[in-house]
Amino acid sequence: MHPFTLERPRDVATAMMLGARGAPATEYIAGGTDMLPLLKDEVLRPERLVAVGAGVLDDRIELGRDGTLRIGAAARMTDVADHEGVGETFPLIAQALLAGASPQVRNMATLGGNLLQRTRCGYFRDVGVVACNKRRPGSGCAAMDGDNRMHAVLGGSDQCIATHASDVAVALVALDARLRLRSLDGERIVALEAFHRVPGDAPQVETVLAPGELIAAIEVPAGAALARRSHYLKVRDRVSFEFALVSAAVALDVEDGRIRMARVAMGGVGTKPWRMPRVEQALAGARCDGTAYRAAAERATDGAVPRGRNGFKLDLMVRTLVRALEIAGGQA
């Protein structure tokens, strides 16, 4: 591990001042559940860590009168999952959180950190591997023709096909969540869908965050009509404590056995949490039945590019989505 100093700023302004300076090389740390492994593996070698957990950033979870959910970036996964209002109004979020990591990790991990967790690509996390464009721009991509079973089939480029591994981000993207970002220049709001970037030619740049900019909060617009018929389904090799092969977040607004509006996103398959507008369009107005689910789910793989060992994900995506829709929408 590279030696670093740990700063514990008393307020967010100080944190951002430290974070915005280019030198020494600085990273924020919240729960540390991803940062510490990355430090130990020397994937990251910051000189300075700035703690931005509760106390610096908001960790409150609030359900507004208008039904908007606001989650402070420092809120812990466990607390959000256990929050009564979240469970009732946005069960999709609670399910996605509980499908992730383990209770121990969730007790430490923050929502802000979760959205910014780095990919699980084994070549990225082993500095003994030379070729990784994300870790060393221009060095190549060992996964492209290597072990890419867990890798993305959507949003990849010939530079990088690393999967974004967050579960809750998938649920949040489906629910049109937006982020409040804060920097010394003030606050801005960015849709979560526009927050992560596909790798393109610069896989090392993963989000639209400016240097030193922080996630302050996550906001989810009211969605009462969608709450009752929603489901997060995660398919994985072992029953618990494992990242998704494929996951699906679906929320349906159903009236008289017909879908008025659908929200669908998938995880484990994209270089970022992947919203599925074509599936949503295909579902809108459709009846709640297996044929409609299947027809819509087939659209999920539009544009998907298998890269070898991850080819099975295409079929599995459709099957997973159909199942999630069946569970959420039932059969009319």
Add this chain to the structure above:
Amino acid sequence: MSPPSVIGQPISRVDGRSKVTGAAKYAAEFDPGPRLGHGVVVTSTIAGGVIATIDTAAAETAAGVVAVLTHRNAPKLPYREHKADVDPEDGERLHVLQDDRVHHHGQPVALVVANTFEQATHGASLVRVTYHEEPALTDFGQAETRAVPPGARREDGGHPGETRRGNADAALAAAAVRVVAEYVIPREQHNPIELHATIAAWEDVTLTLWDKTQWVDNVRDEMAAVFGIPIENVRVVSPFGGGAFGSALRPWPHVTLAAMAARHVDRPVKIVLTRRQMYGSTGYRPHTVQRVALGAERTGRLVALHHEGIAETSTYEQYTESLLDATRLLYSCPNVTTRYRVAPMNVNTPTPMRAPGEASGLFALECAMDELAVALDMDPVQLRVRNDAERDEDADLPFSSRALRECFRVGAERFGWERRDPRPTSMRDTSGRLVGYGCASATYPVSVEAASARVQLLVDGSAIVSSAASDMGPGTYTSMTQVAAETLGLPLHRVTFELGDTRMPTAPVHGGSITMASVGSAVQAACTKARRQAFARAKRPSADLVEVLRQLDYSVDVTVHNEPDDAADHYSMHAFGAVFAEVVVDAALGTVRVPRIVGAYGAGRIINPKTAHSQAIGGMVMGIGMALLEHTVVDARSGRVVNSDLAGYLVPVNADVRDLEAIFVDEHDPHVNPLGVKGVAEITLVGVAAAIANAVHHATGRRVRELPITAEKLV
């Protein structure tokens, strides 16, 4: 009056409290004083070639760094000849930092010693190594074509390249029913939770090592050979092991490195490998490809059995295991051939991992038997019972005892096998998921090695019993305490058993399920002798040992060396078992879950049903991992492991494990050893993966012949 028998009682672990309270000391936790230096290994990032340059300047000047050892400045060590049972017969261990050659990814190329672990870690990251890379063999598919028969002869404990009984080819050609199939098992890693660790301290010419090991005596012997010093000058201490499963049978290069560095910097040095480093350094179960051909009569009688296997090994050592051994004796069959090949590659040497050989070999054989049952339209249990062997047709000896049929009877009944509808895809659970039942035979040889034990009977009426044995988790402390208490006729609380120190009487390796039989027999013999001596010295006659001891002026102190008798010349000695698994398969998503496993074992006398049951269900958990999850992913282009951590190398978590039950059938074996024990460590893994794979076939109609059985193989 002697106290009630404690052998056979479900005694809780005598060391349980010390383990859960943290009082038990593991290798890395010993404190050799404030001058302790910390060593961190730098490992190679190529699979083959030579080191071109090593730049240690930055590391040497980093804060706290005491020394950087590379092949350029490391002392040349004698590396005298030393081979133990746990070392491959053919080849020579890696000589660490003795030259510029790189044989595999993850080979130590430098060691940084610093005042703190953090400083050493940082120092290690500053060492820059460049290489002249040479073509390396890292693709099993390529290596397979250059596989060779094992070099070591069977008489020398080697595993033969070819064996033949009758004429399998002809019998196969003439057989009424045939099954031919290929089975693939990926490399698997032991992944004990305790990381491998060694602390080395020199005092003048003597070396003390606190080491994670399953065999203190061999660490002593090997270090004496490596450093060219007398055995008496080396002491090895290892009272507890946090799991090993075979990974700590041999001393790996870091043990030598610790001792080398400690002498170099003239301070004690501790090395703890990282999880990642263990993948390139502490061995693994080799990747195997096996082909099985079975021929049978319509009645199910086997007439031909052909089993061949190819496994990876390193370029510098030829690791072989009992991959095909069980095939030659498990069933009665007049025509049997086996063919074994090893493929040298630029990888580190494999090493025994729980049930080495049998776990892999019987996966193939027992899946093939299931395929044969399907081809015959015969119940798989029936098929095995029909082919049960009356004697070991390979060694041409009677079995000392064999409970295979009984295990199938008891296991099938307990499991509810009769509820099985034999047609694939015919059974479903209440939520509509496919249900499958599968079974498999299990066997593992029983061996006994020479061992010694010391018994001190103290005048306060207590006993201290010791042997340089090991306890990596199964409960050696507890079972030996029971054997000693029973033999001495003392209550358990008056007996203390000690192990894990070369100063104690010699013991064999803690592997191959031999500890109970070997060390247990020595403890029993020593206790018998000590008790006799105590009574002989008694001043007033009494039947109570405590009373007798209290009369003595000085303690009784005996050491007994126990050699196994010649039973192995007259009997084939094996434990047998039957494993039953139920799976639930989500056909649409390809996920397999294992709600239930029942194993029935004929494992001789069970000293402690509680620890034996724990050990058995541990084997089943490992079997679930083998069947569904475990897979060391090696990048064939580079030879580097891709998933070298516990986030990428999956083992079962609690949620994957449901009802596990182990039944030990009554078995009295008068031949195996005086205690009548067979060992339960390895056999409880054998057959589990096959039973699960067979259940998956029953549930889905899909035959998956390559482990692990993951979603993409089923959808």
